[in-house]
Amino acid sequence: MRNQDRIKAVLTLSPSIILIGLFVYGFIGNTFWISLTDWGGVAALAVNPVKNYAGFTNYIDLFTGFLGGGFRQDLVNAVYYSVMLLAGAIGVGMFLAVMLDSKPKGEAFFRTVFLYPMSLSFIVSGTIWRWMLSPQGGVNILPEYAGLQPFTFRWLSSTGSILEFNWQNLLEIAIYLVSAVLLIIGLRLFAKTPRQSLLWLIPGIALGLFAWLGGEMLPKALFMEETHGFNKATFGIILATIWQYSGYTMALYLAGFTGISQDLRDAAMLDGATTASYYRHIALPMVKPITISAVIILSHISLKMFDLIFAMTGPDNGQTGHPALNMYLTTFRANDFARGAAIAIILFLIAGTFIIPYLVSSYRQRRGKP
Amino acid sequence: MRLRLSFTTVALYGVLALLALGYLLPAYLTIITALKLPADISLPQSWQLPPTLNYASFTDAFTLLRPNIVNSVILTVSATLLSTVLGSLNGYVFSKWKFPGSELIFTLFLFGMFIPYQVILIPLFQTLRAMNLYGGLPGLILAHVVYGLPITTLIFRNFYAQIPDALMESASLDGAGFFRTYTRIIFPLSIPGFVVTSLWQFTQIWNEFLWGICLTRHTSYPITVGLAQLAGGQAVSWNLPMAGSILAALPVLLIYIVLGRYFIRGLLAGSVKE
Amino acid sequence: MKTRIFSTCLAVAAATMLLFTAQTSRAAELKGQLEIFSWWAGDEGPALQALIDMYNKQHPGVTVVNATVTGGSGVNAKAVLKTRMLGGEPPDSFQVHAGQELIGTWVKADRMEDLTPLFKEQGWMKSFPDGLVKNIGTADGIWSVPVNIHRSNVLWYIPANLDKWGVKAPASWDDFFAIAPTLKEKGIVPLALAENWTANHLWESVALASLGADNWDALWSGKLAFDSPEGVKAWELFGKVLAFTNNDATSLSWQQATDMVVDGRAAFNIMGDWAAGYMSTTKKMAPGSGFGWAASPGTGGQFIFLADSFGLPKGVKNRDNALAWLVLLGSREGSDAFNPLKGSISARVDTDLTKYNDYAKSASADFGKDRIVGSLAHGVTANEGFMSDFAAVMEMYLKSRNAQATAKAAQQIAVKNGIGK
Structure with missing residues (x-):
């Protein structure tokens, strides 16, 4: 009986396994294979296009080639963009949730107002936001209606950038980052298990020292200097995305706060906790799992972010470029199918790293439960 | 004070x-x-x-978009239904009928969420064409069901994880098997989960553009494609796409207003404690 | 091998001859479907619809499927078309910019049928100007039927505004540089510019003025290098011109740049002549009195053209219907039904000018007498690989403003994409 049920369970799953196997892993495999060929150039669209194995040439070109500069800028954009979007949407969503959690009058109205942008398609919101952020109209001229000076920030066309770094020093920066992560983990463990923490601390310090002392000797990623940074023009796109998705994180947190029993809250208040300290010490730590699921949802949205940028700033806008957009243009406009596939694989690998926090937390949970 | x-x-x-x-x-x-x-x-x-x-913008836009709206309703409703039901069954298996390797398979499912749509456009087209599904709504529905599975499975698995195992055991003592436990115990408890996943899937599918335009012929174009046509061309009269986008947003908006309360309740039931 | 090629040629020739004779005799009894693929929607939709209506009248048995894909500056249309062609589902006929955009992508991949027999049968060799036929063909054949001609190098302005400011439309860039500072002092943007593709569009007008028509052609035949002194000079001039444009260009659509001129926020705009359609149809302004135009500075007597055309892919389902469609497109009636609505001029030499507005009449006259050169920004002179890379090079220039380095990069992508080969 039990065994029969187990078979039924596996059988129930099998259509999904087959579909995902073919449509996800089959296609990724196919894309990976294409990324290792030289499919492109003038006869790329022949009935049976010639595809020769070319090894990792496409990847090497993208990261170190002369004409890969656009892609590298897009990659840097995507990283900054994802981080800012995560921080912004989670922060704003949490703020909204805390405010609505006190059940003000008209809570349902406010909730709907904050949630509605999520229901719009990117084509719609992209067009509207393009108007909202146009320098000679939109939000920039709003102060004029109050008799003030108009804003002059060039939302989507600013060419300035901050947090710049030289792509040549990529290896050095990567080592610093790894060392910082090791040190943080080590320091957090130090209080509990000093012995184990050394396993993290020592390599962390060693790597940091190595990069600091020997950084000059590390191989350079490029033959010339190439600085990339966070382009200010991206602010507009981040703003639009936060507008669209903060309502969703708000709903998540609101659900979390409602889930905390009223007794617990009353007890805290009786102990003399202020509202602020209630959220800081009780409510927010309790909704940590929500943050993790919000990170997963938002990060996969930010890496697929394509329609919105396309609608807001169009193709060939280096300031606001994104690898997903670059891949689309490389493949379908320039007919460089192999290179497009390589960008796709890189994008997929980056996306994969965002899922790691989730895997770690669920692994911990399973270990926690015997 | x-x-x-x-x-x-x-x-x-x-x-x-x-x-x-x-x-x-x-x-x-x-x-x-x-x-x-x-x-x-x-x-x-x-x-x-x-x-x-x-006001003519609205009537004009509606006349132009009517066939697309019909397509989108068929597409969205059926794809949402299929992907949530499948996701619910998968979640049931992953949370209550774990077998060796099921965790690994679940993780592999999750990665499917991260595929950017344009990346797999060419193989997807070729596969659907080989299956004789290019051009109409069924192919598009299949694509949306498959790529909706990871997230619906994830939500339902987390949702079912909180249903106490004791409930399962008592059902099994009563002699209920795999499917009976699902229909008698699990499914009736899943309504909030269905609200959350349906809302999510509905929004995503209703608003998806790239596949809509690449995998169907013009008679099956969904609303987003119709909308893009309104906004296309070298000289655009912006009132039309704006009116069209309001029309396109209305159904989803309505669902959000009506189901908003349940949405939060469903999220509460689904993902809080994991 | 040789014999195989020969026999295939023979077979193809025989088949085409058979088909063409069959086609003329059975023209009335066409049946089934005809799927035409284009990126014409919105304001251009009615022009295409006029053609479809004519086709329906001529061949009532055929259902015309109008598969239009728009948006994303034409990239969406390319994505859909390429996905379909790779997937083995070619539309019966598709729109493509005449020139290298067609040849570099589709002809070199051997996906198009040679239309020379059709051109001969319909007597089109004489109906279209020689320069045009040369541009849409290769040594091996003619690959598409042009439906319209647009001009790229046009300078737009509002005559009343220019009078108010006391300036005249500049005939050369030196004239422009003489009046631009005064305009700037008055708070008027001398030259309105929009998103990135319009920078490419402006570049071709500036580069033509700097290089001259002969060198422009030499650039695309591979005889003149992009990083030659002449090429660098073009970028330098472009940089000087950019100094007098609006600094929020990248966030504007081309219409919004035109709006700047219409509203008096800017003095001039260089845009293709679809701007005339926008101003006369959407903005309800009269050509000549409401808005004025001239050849872009330094390009008087030269005509940068671009053309939309339709080709016949190999292996389509409804070949006869597609041929009948191409016959209609190339005909005088078809052309004169389409172009007045589209705001373009006919590619034919025997066009009926009474159907066109004042702008089109003047453009037609120029097309007849000017030196015709191809457009880069709109697919005539270079293949898609180059065009796509050129967008990145332009991006690099807008960021660095380094003429020397940009010219070098342009030469690199020219070599990479086989320009002139």
């Missing part, structure tokens, strides 16, 4: 009102632009009310 309290209340409402205003600005812009005549639309005047109201 009272004074302080009322000060915080005023501050709270002040901030909320300000934020609400900010969130509604784009909607205001869309609506007034939709009501303008093409010649009255220009950037410096974008916030001003239309000098003459042009």
Whole structure:
């Protein structure tokens, strides 16, 4: 009986396994294979296009080639963009949730107002936001209606950038980052298990020292200097995305706060906790799992972010470029199918790293439960 | 004390009102632009009310978009239904009928969420064509079901994880098997989960553009494609796409307003404690 | 091998001859479907619809499927078309910019049928100007039927505004540089510019003025290098011109740049002549009195053209219907039904000018007498690989403003994409 049920369970799953196997892993495999060929150039669209194995040439070109500069800028954009979007949407969503959690009058109205942008398609919101952020109209001229000076920030066309770094020093920066992560983990463990923490601390310090002392000797990623940074023009796109998705994180947190029993809250208040300290010490730590699921949802949205940028700033806008957009243009406009596939694989690998926090937390949970 | 309290209340409402205003600005812009005549639309005047109201934008846009709306309804409803039901069954297996390797398979499922749509466009097209599914809605439905599975499975698995195993055991003592336990115990408890996943899937599928345009012929184009056609061309009369985008957003918006309360309740039931 | 090629040629020739004779005799009894693929929607939709209506009248048995894909500056249309062609589902006929955009992508991949027999049968060799036929063909054949001609190098302005400011439309860039500072002092943008593709569009007008028509052609035949002194000079001039454009260009659509001129926020705009359609149809302004035009500075007597055309892919389902469609497109009636609505001029030499507005009449006259050169920004002179890379090079220039380095990069992508080969 039990065994029969187990078979039924596996059988129930099998259509999904087959579909995902073919449509996800089959296609990724196919894309990976294409990324290792030289499919492109003038006869790329022949009935049976010639595809020769070319090894990792496409990847090497993208990261170190002369004409890969656009892609590298897009990659840097995507990283900054994802981080800012995560921080912004989670922060704003949490703020909204805390405010609505006190059940003000008209809570349902406010909730709907904050949630509605999520229901719009990117084509719609992209067009509207393009108007909202146009320098000679939109939000920039709003102060004029109050008799003030108009804003002059060039939302989507600013060419300035901050947090710049030289792509040549990529290896050095990567080592610093790894060392910082090791040190943080080590320091957090130090209080509990000093012995184990050394396993993290020592390599962390060693790597940091190595990069600091020997950084000059590390191989350079490029033959010339190439600085990339966070382009200010991206602010507009981040703003639009936060507008669209903060309502969703708000709903998540609101659900979390409602889930905390009223007794617990009353007890805290009786102990003399202020509202602020209630959220800081009780409510927010309790909704940590929500943050993790919000990170997963938002990060996969930010890496697929394509329609919105396309609608807001169009193709060939280096300031606001994104690898997903670059891949689309490389493949379908320039007919460089192999290179497009390589960008796709890189994008997929980056996306994969965002899922790691989730895997770690669920692994911990399973270990926690015997 | 009272004074302080009322000060915080005023501050709270002040901030909320300000934020609400900010969130509604784009909607205001869309609506007034939709009501303008093409010649009255220009950037410096974008916030001003239309000098003459042009309701025709809505009727014109509706006439143009009607076939697309029908397609989108069929597509969205069936794909949402299929992907949530499958996701629910998968979640049931992953949370209550774990078998060796099921965790690994689940993780592999999750990665499917991260595939950017344009990346797999060419193989997807070729596969659907080989399956004789190119051009119509069934192919598009299949694609949306498959790529919706990871997230629906994830939500349902987390949702079912909180249903106490004791409930399962008592069902099994009563002699209920795999499917009977599902239909008798699990499914009736899943309504909030279905609300959350359906809402998510509905929004995603209704708003998806790239596949809609690449995998169907023109008679099966969904609403987003119709909308893009309105906004395409070298010279666009912006009132039409703006009116069209309001029409396109209405069904989803309505669902959000009606189901908003259940949405939060479902999220609460689904993902809080994991 | 040789014999195989020969026999295939023979077979193809025989088949085409058979088909063409069959086609003329059975023209009235066409049945089934005809799927035409284009990116014409919105304001251009009615022009295409006029053609479809004519086709329906001529061949009532055929259902015309109008598969239009728009948006994304034409990239969406390319994505859909390429996905379909790779997937083995070619539309019966598709729109493509005449020139290298067609040849570099589709002809070199051997996906198009040679239309020379059709051109001969319909007597089109004489109906279209020689320069045009040369541009849409290769040594091996003619690959598409042009439906319209647009001009790229046009300078737009509002005559009343220019009078108010006391300036005249500049005939050369030196004239422009003489009046631009005064305009700037008055708070008027001398030259309105929009998003990135319009920078490419402006570049071709500036580069033609700097290089001259002969060198422009030499650039695309591979005889003149992009990083030659002449090429660098073009970028330098472009940089000087950019100094007088609006700094928020990248966030504007081309219409919004035109709006700047219409509203008096800017003095001039260089845009293709679809701007005339926008101003006369959407903005309801009269050509000549409401808005004025001239050849872009330094390009008087030269005509940068671009053309939309339709080709016949190999292996389509409804070949006869597609041929009948191409016959209609190339005909005088078809052309004169389409172009007045589209705001373009006919590619034919015997066009009926009474159907066109004042702008089109003047453009037609120029097309007849000017030196015709191809457009880069709109697919005539270079293949898609180059065009796509050129967008990145332009991006690099806008960021660095380094003429020397940009010219070098342009030469690199020219070599990479086989320009002139």
